[in-house]
Amino acid sequence: MMLYIKNMVCSRCKMVVKSEFEKLGLHTISVELGEIELESEISDEQRKELLQRLHLLGFDLIDDKKSKTIEKIKNIIIDLVHQKNNDLKENLSEYLSKNLHQDYNSLSNLFSEVEGTTIEKYFINLKIEKVKELIIYNEMSLTEIAYSLNYSTVAHLSKQFKKVTGFTPTYFKQLKIKKRKQIENL
Template sequence: MKLYIKNMVCSRCKMVVKSELEKLGLHPIAVELGEVEILEGAIDSQKGILLSNLQLLGFDIIDDKKSKTIDKIKTLIIDLVQSKNNAIKTNLSDYLTSHIHQDYNTLSNLFSEVENTTIEKYFIKLKIEKVKELLMYEELTLNEIAYQLNYSSVGYLSNQFKKVTGFSPTYFKQLRDKKRKQIEDL
């Protein structure tokens, strides 16, 4: 049986969800971002407890098709920005349609309708949060960050960063109170 879980955005999330399933005596076969497959065919008696436990941890079980699709889009984009360093050989629309197997216009319209923003703006917000994270670590130059996140130039990254945050990357780096947003708040 497959369960779709909202707000799974990292490997720690996968470990926490797997642990919660095992605490209830369930047997996870595969735990991926936003999606869990368990051995059991039906979990009606445990679903309420699982839902409560997951909600306490900031997760939620998704039951309707629209929410599953939105969550899949978000999960793919988060994984792309966080894990794959935006290293795709195609554009974002082709990447999403190849993984979700739906027309991009349908995905885009659904996402905009439910999230009140476009897929592209969501993608940019995630990339800018990743830039903030990398700037805070102070391990990479702005040029290296631009390359890692597949920006065409440092100038383009800087312009996009300023458009989203109101600050230049250099000024942001100098700020004492560097406010980053949690992924689930984007």
């Protein structure tokens, strides 16, 4: 049985959600971003208890097809930005179509309709939040950050950063209070 979970955005989320399933005695086959495969069906009572536990942790079960598709799009993009952005050798549209086995235009229209923003803007916002994170860590130069997030140049990264935040990356680095957004709020 497959269950789809909203707001699973990182490996820690996977660990927390898996732990909650185990506490309820539900055995998982696999745990991926936004998806849990169980060995067997769950009862209505287990589902109700699971929902309560997930809500307390900021997660939710997804039942309708549109929401599942949106969550899959988000999880693919999150994984791409945080794990394998430099591996992207094709357009984002091709990458999503290939991974979801659907036409990009229908994915794009659905995403825009439900989320009120485009897939591209969502992708850019995630990348900018990752740039902020890397700037705050102060372990990489802007050149290294640009390369790691698959920007063609530092100038391109800087232009996009300023367009989204209103600041240059250098100015952001100098700020005393660095504001970042949580992924689930993008």
